[in-house]
Amino acid sequence: MSGAINHDGRFGAYGGQYVPETLIPALDELTKEYDAAICDPSFVAALTAELETYVGRPSSLSDAPRFSKHVGAHVLLKREDLNHTGAHKINNAIAQALLAIRMGKRRIIAETGAGQHGVATATACARFELECVVYMGEEDMRRQELNVFRMRLMGATVIPVRSGTRTLKDATSEAIRDWVGTCDESHYIIGSVVGPAPYPRMVRDFQAIIGREARAQVLERVGRLPRTVVACVGGGSNAMGTFHAFVGDAEVELIGVEAAGKGLEASEHSASLQRGAPGVLHGSLSYLLQDAHGQVHPAHSISAGLDYPGVGPEHSWLRDTGRATYVSCTDAEALDAFGLLGRLEGIIPALETAHAVAWIDASRGRWASDDVVLLCVSGRGDKDVAQVAQSHTISV
Amino acid sequence: MLSERFAALRASNRRALVCYVTAGHPDPGASLALVQGLADAGADVIELGVPFSDPVADGPVIQQSSQLALDAGMTLDRALELGARAKPDVPLVLFSYLNPLLAAGSDVLTRAHDAGIAGLLVTDLPVGSDPDRERWIGESPLSFVRLVAPTTPTERMASIASHGGGFVYLISRLGVTGARSELPPDLPATIHRLRSVCELPICVGFGVSSPEQARAVGALADGVVVGSALVTAAGRSVDDALGFVRALRAEMDRA
Numbered sequence A: 001m002s003g004a005i006n007h008d009g010r011f012g013a014y015g016g017q018y019v020p021e022t023l024i025p026a027l028d029e030l031t032k033e034y035d036a037a038i039c040d041p042s043f044v045a046a047l048t049a050e051l052e053t054y055v056g057r058p059s060s061l062s063d064a065p066r067f068s069k070h071v072g073a074h075v076l077l078k079r080e081d082l083n084h085t086g087a088h089k090i091n092n093a094i095a096q097a098l099l100a101i102r103m104g105k106r107r108i109i110a111e112t113g114a115g116q117h118g119v120a121t122a123t124a125c126a127r128f129e130l131e132c133v134v135y136m137g138e139e140d141m142r143r144q145e146l147n148v149f150r151m152r153l154m155g156a157t158v159i160p161v162r163s164g165t166r167t168l169k170d171a172t173s174e175a176i177r178d179w180v181g182t183c184d185e186s187h188y189i190i191g192s193v194v195g196p197a198p199y200p201r202m203v204r205d206f207q208a209i210i211g212r213e214a215r216a217q218v219l220e221r222v223g224r225l226p227r228t229v230v231a232c233v234g235g236g237s238n239a240m241g242t243f244h245a246f247v248g249d250a251e252v253e254l255i256g257v258e259a260a261g262k263g264l265e266a267s268e269h270s271a272s273l274q275r276g277a278p279g280v281l282h283g284s285l286s287y288l289l290q291d292a293h294g295q296v297h298p299a300h301s302i303s304a305g306l307d308y309p310g311v312g313p314e315h316s317w318l319r320d321t322g323r324a325t326y327v328s329c330t331d332a333e334a335l336d337a338f339g340l341l342g343r344l345e346g347i348i349p350a351l352e353t354a355h356a357v358a359w360i361d362a363s364r365g366r367w368a369s370d371d372v373v374l375l376c377v378s379g380r381g382d383k384d385v386a387q388v389a390q391s392h393t394i395s396v
Numbered sequence B: 001m002l003s004e005r006f007a008a009l010r011a012s013n014r015r016a017l018v019c020y021v022t023a024g025h026p027d028p029g030a031s032l033a034l035v036q037g038l039a040d041a042g043a044d045v046i047e048l049g050v051p052f053s054d055p056v057a058d059g060p061v062i063q064q065s066s067q068l069a070l071d072a073g074m075t076l077d078r079a080l081e082l083g084a085r086a087k088p089d090v091p092l093v094l095f096s097y098l099n100p101l102l103a104a105g106s107d108v109l110t111r112a113h114d115a116g117i118a119g120l121l122v123t124d125l126p127v128g129s130d131p132d133r134e135r136w137i138g139e140s141p142l143s144f145v146r147l148v149a150p151t152t153p154t155e156r157m158a159s160i161a162s163h164g165g166g167f168v169y170l171i172s173r174l175g176v177t178g179a180r181s182e183l184p185p186d187l188p189a190t191i192h193r194l195r196s197v198c199e200l201p202i203c204v205g206f207g208v209s210s211p212e213q214a215r216a217v218g219a220l221a222d223g224v225v226v227g228s229a230l231v232t233a234a235g236r237s238v239d240d241a242l243g244f245v246r247a248l249r250a251e252m253d254r255a
Ligand SMILES: Cc1ncc(COP(=O)(O)O)c(C=O)c1O
Pocket: A087, A088, A089, A113, A114, A115, A116, A117, A191, A192, A193, A232, A233, A234, A235, A236, A237, A238, A239, A304, A305, A306, A350, A352, A353, A378, A379, A380
């Protein structure tokens, strides 16, 4: 199914390079360097060593006996929360940092929503002695204060973004603006499968280790493929990373869970794939929340990492072809699920992941008890504890 | 209409003064008055900016002007109406991000032409990025004004020049729009590279903010684009903005 990518780096009609002219040569260079790096045994060896000895890969596949019983299916958890820094984001950040070094770029730009990608990038930059500038919406800096502190501890400069909705969308715009001015010396480490080509493909490839490991682990554990694979979708990187290895397995159902915020009918949500229309934002054509005039409609989610009006172009293609199905859960359902996995399995998931947990919970009765359901636990919930406590649904 | 304008300028050995304004900024009425007054004040071409919610190629001044205009209800079709009502004596070039243009429907280019728009510049549709949509614009009655950056290799400059119309907009420096106090040192070399592969008039923009800079750029290129500095003046008053344009014109035309 890698034939999904056209020669121009598109997924069907989606993707592309809708950027200011200034960035085209930088994207051409990145494409060339990336394609060379992944065929270069020394790059692959260096990345593999980092993933194994520093990130902690392979991540575990955990049984979830009590949650499985609750759901009525055999749920297996792919534990990206156990990675160093606590989320899947580090897989991509380390790899792109190595690529930046290869390109001779020592200044790194990143955007962050939940702060997990910012933390992962700050971590990689500290380890490889790179300068690190992270753009973060002011609203997200408030919601994810702990991660702001972590980034600064590791020497990153965190720049508050005060434009627009002061969340991930505006942080991404500001990171692009920085890159337009510094692309001769800076590499922009995008945190999800979004942005202009080659980013959606490259970030997917760097995250595809999630699904590759999980597929082998599930086969070894239960001797057959999962019936359903579930992941939350913000920009879509943990979902794409998990799905990629299964796209060719027609019998495996792929489910992406978007944030329904206050409800899909309330128009305060982040469900680009379910309520958006194709449009161009941040360099690619993909489903987008927008008004009739093509102005981007502000997203909403309690979870900063899902609070984004766009989505990676490959998801748009998987949606249109019907290969993957996109569903959603509200803020309230995610908050419930946040506590549920803690109580039943002793795992406090990130609020982003909690959306995927919530959908599985809401879908009880959908599976036979021996059906395997693979859930990507994209991150741990430590960063969200203060925010959840504040929302009063859980008393600490 | 753009080509006639540039031919006339060339015949009289003058440089084009291209003025960018955000449609609907600072408010719809003032915006109309500004577009109506620009030609008399000395503009040769008016770039009418369609405000977009997420303008990644723009610095704070144009971001804020766009947000103000959007808050007051500006849309692409209202920008066309504004252009049609203002009916300036100089060519109007619509300056837009791609998404508002896509949302406006496939007949938007005809509507723009009917409204008196001579050219179209799309910030985030670089040459080769989307052949179908580029053809859509290229085959329309509008001149398709393309952008060249200092990072653009010379062979690519040639391809951009051959896919464009009206004039070529040369971005003077790395970075987003916004006034700067100095011109980039490599600008003459970049203009020279572009000139060697481009027959269209070359207008230089991004960062030009004073009459002296406009004059200096005019000595190197066929035209000068002034954006953020003019938008800042428009934020104070229409009179300030027109006074600024007169000062630019006077300095550019000084013997
Ligand atoms: C733990 C976690 N999961 C999911 C996401 C959403 O991003 P993506 O959809 O790219 O995986 C984030 C983003 O910050 C995150 O921190």
